[in-house]
Amino acid sequence: MAQKGDLMTVRSDIQILDATIRDGGLVNNFDFSEDFINALYRANVKAGVDYMEFGYKASKELFDPDKFGKWKFCEEEDIRKVVGENNSDLKISVMADVGRCDYKKDIIDRKDSVIDMVRVATYVHQMPAAIDMIEDAKAKGYEVTCNIMAISNAKEADIETALEMVGKSSADGIYIVDSYGSLYPEEIRRIADKYMEVAEKYNKYIGMHAHNNQQLAFANTIEAAARGVSLLDATMMSMGRGAGNCAMELLISFLKNPKYNVFPVLKFIEEHMLPLKEQGVVWGYDIPYLLTGRLNQHPSSAIDFTKAGRNDYTEFYTDLLDK
Amino acid sequence: MAQKGDLMTVRSDIQILDATIRDGGLVNNFDFSEDFINALYRANVKAGVDYMEFGYKASKELFDPDKFGKWKFCEEEDIRKVVGENNSDLKISVMADVGRCDYKKDIIDRKDSVIDMVRVATYVHQMPAAIDMIEDAKAKGYEVTCNIMAISNAKEADIETALEMVGKSSADGIYIVDSYGSLYPEEIRRIADKYMEVAEKYNKYIGMHAHNNQQLAFANTIEAAARGVSLLDATMMSMGRGAGNCAMELLISFLKNPKYNVFPVLKFIEEHMLPLKEQGVVWGYDIPYLLTGRLNQHPSSAIDFTKAGRNDYTEFYTDLLDK
Numbered sequence: 349m350a351q352k353g354d355l356m357t358v359r360s361d362i363q364i365l366d367a368t369i370r371d372g373g374l375v376n377n378f379d380f381s382e383d384f385i386n387a388l389y390r391a392n393v394k395a396g397v398d399y400m401e402f403g404y405k406a407s408k409e410l411f412d413p414d415k416f417g418k419w420k421f422c423e424e425e426d427i428r429k430v431v432g433e434n435n436s437d438l439k440i441s442v443m444a445d446v447g448r449c450d451y452k453k454d455i456i457d458r459k460d461s462v463i464d465m466v467r468v469a470t471y472v473h474q475m476p477a478a479i480d481m482i483e484d485a486k487a488k489g490y491e492v493t494c495n496i497m498a499i500s501n502a503k504e505a506d507i508e509t510a511l512e513m514v515g516k517s518s519a520d521g522i523y524i525v526d527s528y529g530s531l532y533p534e535e536i537r538r539i540a541d542k543y544m545e546v547a548e549k550y551n552k553y554i555g556m557h558a559h560n561n562q563q564l565a566f567a568n569t570i571e572a573a574a575r576g577v578s579l580l581d582a583t584m585m586s587m588g589r590g591a592g593n594c595a596m597e598l599l600i601s602f603l604k605n606p607k608y609n610v611f612p613v614l615k616f617i618e619e620h621m622l623p624l625k626e627q628g629v630v631w632g633y634d635i636p637y638l639l640t641g642r643l644n645q646h647p648s649s650a651i652d653f654t655k656a657g658r659n660d661y662t663e664f665y666t667d668l669l670d671k
Numbered sequence: 672m673a674q675k676g677d678l679m680t681v682r683s684d685i686q687i688l689d690a691t692i693r694d695g696g697l698v699n700n701f702d703f704s705e706d707f708i709n710a711l712y713r714a715n716v717k718a719g720v721d722y723m724e725f726g727y728k729a730s731k732e733l734f735d736p737d738k739f740g741k742w743k744f745c746e747e748e749d750i751r752k753v754v755g756e757n758n759s760d761l762k763i764s765v766m767a768d769v770g771r772c773d774y775k776k777d778i779i780d781r782k783d784s785v786i787d788m789v790r791v792a793t794y795v796h797q798m799p800a801a802i803d804m805i806e807d808a809k810a811k812g813y814e815v816t817c818n819i820m821a822i823s824n825a826k827e828a829d830i831e832t833a834l835e836m837v838g839k840s841s842a843d844g845i846y847i848v849d850s851y852g853s854l855y856p857e858e859i860r861r862i863a864d865k866y867m868e869v870a871e872k873y874n875k876y877i878g879m880h881a882h883n884n885q886q887l888a889f890a891n892t893i894e895a896a897a898r899g900v901s902l903l904d905a906t907m908m909s910m911g912r913g914a915g916n917c918a919m920e921l922l923i924s925f926l927k928n929p930k931y932n933v934f935p936v937l938k939f940i941e942e943h944m945l946p947l948k949e950q951g952v953v954w955g956y957d958i959p960y961l962l963t964g965r966l967n968q969h970p971s972s973a974i975d976f977t978k979a980g981r982n983d984y985t986e987f988y989t990d991l992l993d994k
Binding site (some may be wrong): 351490535568570638642 | 678
């Protein structure tokens with residue numbers, strides 16, 4: 349597949365999704381202040397960001413609301429407290445995990461909601477359940493994406509079957525998700541070409557959600573974009589599980605569309621992300637994450653290692669090799 | 672130009688150069704302990720690194736030896752104190768800056784030296800002086816590279832002329848140097864193809880020296896490699912001026928050649944790089960470097976900003992836009 353666009357002009361199909369609360373919430377248990385959320389919403393609107401993801405629509409049967417911040421559940425009224433009727437160009441998204449969301453009950457009709465998009469997160473082996481959630485959200489009137497996670501650990505034939513299943517569904521978009529941050533740009537280009545073929549066959553768009561285990565989240569995101577991928581996830585100062593995601597400040601500096609403005613992003617980081625770091629909330633590239641990424645493993649062991657304040661990398665690496 | 676190699680096999684032409692002392696020395700004024708240097712040498716030998724750069728051959732007329740650590744000058748006897756006769760496969764390199772090196776005097780015959788390679792660092796407008804240094808080092812028996820710096824700020828026609836000049840010289844290799852960390856993978860591929868054409872025409876190899884201002888040092892290094900570039904610079908834990916360089920731990924984890932071993936690198940980082948960080952030596956990706964990189968400016972203003980302990984990014988950005 350040929351390169352789409354170049355470094356001088358604008359690709360008007362490209363859009364940015366801010367996933368700071370949703371992926372960043374995995375780091376601090378969704379414990380964000382009202383002030384932080386309000387400022388983030390305003391910063392995204394000012395920066396020209398296209399979508400802001402407020403968090404998960406997690407089941408309150410499965411997860412105790414007393415043990416998590418409210419953005420794990422994204423109640424309609426909580427979002428409205430921040431955005432009112434959302435009189436802006438910024439669209440609002442939530443993520444719904446297969447097997448962790450009472451979607452039939454908790455996702456209401458779009459006409460009664462301030463939410464614009466539902467992103468269904470699934471593993472390859474859960475595709476039938478994912479399709480059911482996609483059709484449910486679509487029937488309720490939402491824009492819907494299907495985010496197939498951990499593809500670096502899935503069989504290619506299974507990914508192809510999954511892509512055909514989503515292709516035939518009502519989903520509007522399909523996401524490439526590098527959950528373990530293990531993929532190199534060369535692989536991302538190959539994967540993006542495969543996803544783009546499905547997109548063209550079924551008239552859908554492709555998204556990219558990267559992790560920064562090998563300092564490749566930004567590189568992989570812009571390389572995917574150059575193959576035609578158009579919905580790009582980023583988070584303020586990379587905040588996200590483990591090594592974090594593609595940094596909003598890098599992505600918005602890179603894109604040439606004059607609707608984007610890096611200034612409100614820098615201001616938000618200065619006023620709200622730096623204090624979070626100072627409070628001891630930890631995320632971002634570090635050697636333990638490089639090692640799990642390199643070995644194509646879930647970052648959980650690296651997260652535990654980091655939380656324990658350990659830095660005996662050689663011991664950690666030896667342990668990983670035994671897994 | 673077609674891709675060279677793939678993610679499964681070994682490209683035996685690829686070699687790694689450790690530039691921790693030389694580029695990292697720009698951060699701490701070359702103030703490394705004996706213990707650090709000795710351990711780094713041993714780690715590089717064990718890790719299978721191909722070249723270790725000990726520092727600069729700077730003129731003692733221009734720079735006061737009392738004001739810099741000894742690796743700014745790389746005296747023969749100082750290197751020998753670390754490596755003895757260097758009975759290893761690791762080659763030793765030094766960098767010589769055009770206009771800052773008394774090369775006729777300070778670079779002795781290779782037969783009397785433990786140094787294997789001289790890297791001549793030059794700006795495009797200094798090419799005639801660079802060629803004189805290249806021929807001098809070559810006549811003395813050294814492997815020689817020409818590192819053309821700051822190409823993101825040079826005219827393409829001038830770069831082409833410079834490449835022809837080096838092509839016709841006795842240099843063994845030519846380096847792509849992204850001094851400001853401003854180049855994207857897409858540009859690096861284009862530049863690598865151009866350099867590789869010269870390399871094939873004149874029978875030379877091409878090297879890559881990246882900076883991490885936009886978290887692209889590793890990505891740009893492996894993308895350059897995939898176009899045929901074969902001498903890859905890296906530093907322990909990215910240590911280098913401003914945002915630092917391509918991280919050795921990332922590069923050596925990526926390469927498939929069984930001669931490379933990440934374990935001694937992790938051990939060195941654990942025992943020697945973390946203490947350096949704890950002592951307050953500062954380098955690595957940060958927002959001010961992203962901004963100078965994005966604007967294709969020298970990182971000096973970002974270094975000053977960081978040293979001053981400032982984090983008013985918006986003010987800094989506004990100032991940069993005025994430059």
